[in-house]
Amino acid sequence: MTAKENRKKRIESSMRPGDTVLYSPLSNLSARNRLGRTWQLVFLSSTIIGILALTALLLNILDRSFGYVVLHAKVDPATFAVDGLPLEEQTKDQLVSLLETELSSGAFNKLNNEKSFEERSRAEVYALVIERLVKYEVEETWPLFESITNSGEIKAYAAQEYPGDKLTFISWLTADFISRPQSSEAVTAGIRTAILGSLWTILITILFAFPMGVGAAIYLEEYAADNWMNRVIRTNINNLAGVPSIIYGILGLAIFVRVLEKLTSGAVFGLVDPTTANGRTILSAGLTLGLLVLPVIIINAQEAIRAVPQSLRKASYGLGATRWQTVWSHVLPNALPGILTGTILAISRAIGETAPLVVVGASTAISMDPSSPFSKFTALPIQIYQWTARPQEEWRHLAAAAIVVLLALLLSLNAAAIFLRNRFARKY
Amino acid sequence: MTEINYVFETHGLNIFYGNFLAVADVNINIPRHKITAIIGPSGCGKSTLLRAFNRMNELVPDTHIHGEVLFEGQNLYEKSVDPVEVRYRIGMVFQKPNPFPKSIYENVAWAARIHGHKGNMDELVESSLRQAALWDEVKDILHSSGLAISGGQQQRLCIARAIAVKPEVILMDEPASALDPIATLKIEELMQELKQKYTIVIVTHNMQQAARVSDHTAMMMLNGGATRSGTVIEFDETNKIFTRPTDKRTEDYVTGRFG
Incomplete structure (x- = not known):
């Protein structure tokens, strides 16, 4: 029994007395509808391909915008400790005097002219100390998804390969990145x-x-x-x-x-x-x-x-x-x-x-x-x-x-x- | 010198689209303060002839004209005549209502403003809308869109817009063909009012309409020659055209025995 006969039978069985059914003289109607659905699928799939490509692009960019890095300090921050007080806990005045002693007077005055040290907050001064004195360098980086899925291995690897260096999870896109000018160091470069x-x-x-x-x-x-x-x-x-x-x-x-x-x-x-x-x-x-x-x-x-x-x-x-x-x-x-x-x-x-x-x-x-x-x-x-x-x-x-x-x-x-x-x- | 009784006189008017002679050898006089209807089958050049009266044909590329169209004794097609001036004095209402996508107020006020109207704009808008028998319907919505009202109202807005410029003649190109019978009736009543002050020339497909509203009728038809050009085969008082036409073709057409 063909599908067509099947359908006819199904329709007839659902009819009530007095109902009539119009058998379409358009024998090619179902073929035309099928063709229409096929093309609809083609259009849908091109839309989906477009969306997938866009998503892949965005994911790729996101993947590279965050992740683990190993930072190597050119000068160990511990050398700047005062009376056993580590850098992170020092007051703003202590940090300013540290800059004054470690930097040349020309460089210090230039910083002071850009924005006087009285006006700078402690966080800003701390960032300056890190940038000018500690001078972190990037040793190795991992993209976001690897950092998430593989963090244990990365940590073990970093501890073994770069003993004494700092492994941190960072966002490459920061407010500083946007507001800093171009630089030859990746850590301090901006746009x-x-x-x-x-x-x-x-x-x-x-x-x-x-x-x-x-x-x-x-x-x-x-x-x-x-x-x-x-x-x-x-x-x-x-x-x-x-x-x-x-x-x-x-x-x-x-x-x-x-x-x-x-x-x-x-x-x-x-x-x-x-x-x-x-x-x-x-x-x-x-x-x-x-x-x-x-x-x-x-x-x-x-x-x-x-x-x-x-x-x-x-x-x-x-x-x-x-x-x-x-x-x-x-x-x-x-x-x-x-x-x-x-x-x-x-x-x-x-x-x-x-x-x-x-x-x-x-x-x-x-x-x-x-x-x-x-x-x-x-x-x-x-x-x-x-x-x-x-x-x-x-x-x-x-x-x-x-x-x-x-x-x-x-x-x-x-x-x-x-x-x-x-x-x-x-x-x- | 006595007043000229004819607003328009055409002498040997031929209108060409490129090499094609669309309207051939028209010699008619349009009387002042009357409604003159131009009737005839489709494609015989009625609208083309109408547009010759205010030089709107020139917006179509490649049109040119032989012969004369005298307006108040002055040939409209002389080199010294500016078409902008012609269209300012001879207003036009189109087949499809075409208000500007602006407020009703702005629709009426815009043209007056560009022509440097100095008086009170509110008064002008009100009097124009009153003359177009639209004021009572729109006085509370003057600042809403000219496209938000019904088709018949839109067409009357277009008439008000044309009146606001204070033209001497109003040309109407099948003004009611896109409207229902009730809106059509309103437009026809309005035309009877307007003819006290303006000369009106109307193109229409609808012979009953021509018979109802017009004082004079020009019957146009293809001249049957090899060029397929339209021409005015008979021009007379409407009454005569519809009851005792002299031309057999006119009789066939107005009685519905055409073709």
């Missing part, structure tokens, strides 16, 4: 300069690319006639969006760093920083990234403007409005949420770009904060790239922590943009 560099760069990018992109989109959609030349321009903007970012880096190097050096180094404004008397500045990097995202912003803005119903334009023109009044009062307000969405995507891409910044000449190891568009700079992706390329394991943990910061920065920029978009979204 403040890179964060500031990224923020400055992206600010220049937005200021350059947003008005230019929206302006070009308005021109192409609302003003330009549909002739041969404008079609060529439109096609080429689409092509530009697909050009590899390193090419934009080379373009930026040729134009902003070399040809416009006087402008990008700040020389024309009389602002030459003696350490950066060339065009490898935040301004060059921001403009290069701006060029990179410009086609994407233009295309997205064009789409948003095209999506404004033609009936609104007709209504406006029918009332005797000029083209400008129509664009300003009706087209732009209605296209703005779409334009902002496109811009968010473009800026998100720009903030993670590494290749063009390498070519334009981002510095890899600077500890000086950028102070103007004409400063030398480094950026978060550059820092991450640079750290992952180092042979020692500890830098990769720092890179993972920096990736967390980069993701957080990206998400908060996006959140700000979405907030703006919702504010501008039409109220009616």
Whole structure:
């Protein structure tokens, strides 16, 4: 007995007197439904694969952001004990005088000038003593999951291999890590300069690319006639969006760093920083990234403007409005949420770009904060790239922590943009 | 000099989309303070002809015009004439209600503001909405969305919006075709009110509507030639068009024996 007959029988057995049943003349209906379910499964599985990939990425980053480390003190903290009182229990004054005696007077005064010792808390002074006098070095590291699942073995191993050294469980991502400048020691390295560099760069990018992109989109959609030349321009903007970012880096190097050096180094404004008397500045990097995202912003803005119903334009023109009044009062307000969405995507891409910044000449190891568009700079992706390329394991943990910061920065920029978009979204 | 009794006069008007002659050789005079209906089968160029009266055709790329459209004796298509000025003096109501996604108040006030209206805006909004027979229905919700009211109300809002600019003529492109019979009736009553102050030209598919509301009727039809162009085959008082048409094709059409 076939499945079909089975089903027929089942239906008939459940019928009450007076019921009729419609036997579908569409004999292929179940096959069509089966095909529909198959495709639904395909779509579901692609979603699941995407989610799995994302989860794996996040877990990998988390795995490297925490874990056991063996720290070796260059100078044994016990040597700083006063009358048998270990370092941890000494008062702030004792710690300050310790710094005064152990450091050169120049180094001590420099610290005092940055922030006077009266203003520093005991914890801050203690951190300084550890950083400047004890000078921990990383001997060996373990990732998070291994640290959790295998902690007994790690402890035994560390006690045997590194007697006298400290095994601690640390988070590589700390407030200090975010607020400290770059350093050559993994224990004291931070990403403040890179964060500031990224923020400055992206600010220049937005200021350059947003008005230019929206302006070009308005021109192409609302003003330009549909002739041969404008079609060529439109096609080429689409092509530009697909050009590899390193090419934009080379373009930026040729134009902003070399040809416009006087402008990008700040020389024309009389602002030459003696350490950066060339065009490898935040301004060059921001403009290069701006060029990179410009086609994407233009295309997205064009789409948003095209999506404004033609009936609104007709209504406006029918009332005797000029083209400008129509664009300003009706087209732009209605296209703005779409334009902002496109811009968010473009800026998100720009903030993670590494290749063009390498070519334009981002510095890899600077500890000086950028102070103007004409400063030398480094950026978060550059820092991450640079750290992952180092042979020692500890830098990769720092890179993972920096990736967390980069993701957080990206998400908060996006959140700000979405907030703006919702504010501008039409109220009616 | 006596007052011209015709608001529009067309002389040998031909409208092209690219090389295609859409409307051929129209010579009609639209009388002042009357309702003139343009009727005819689909695709015969009724809306195209209507849009020629306020130069809205120019928003479609590649349209051009031969012949003259005189508005108060002045050719609208002379080089010195600014289409913005034309559309300011000759308002338009479209087939589908298309209020701006703004408040009801802003819908009415916006155009007046861009034209530099100096007087009291609240008064203007109220009088425009009153003329459009909408004031009583929306006076308490002036600051809610123009899209939140019914289709018939939206269309009357669009009429109020057009009136607020103080035009001399109102062109209506099938203003009731997207509305139910009750809303249609309201619009038709409103047109009778409005014709005291404005000249109205209306395109309609609905012959009963043309018979009910209009004073004059232009009957359009494809001219049957190889170019498939539309033209006005008969233009007369509505009464005459519907009772004693001179053209056999008009008679067939208005009596429903067409095709």
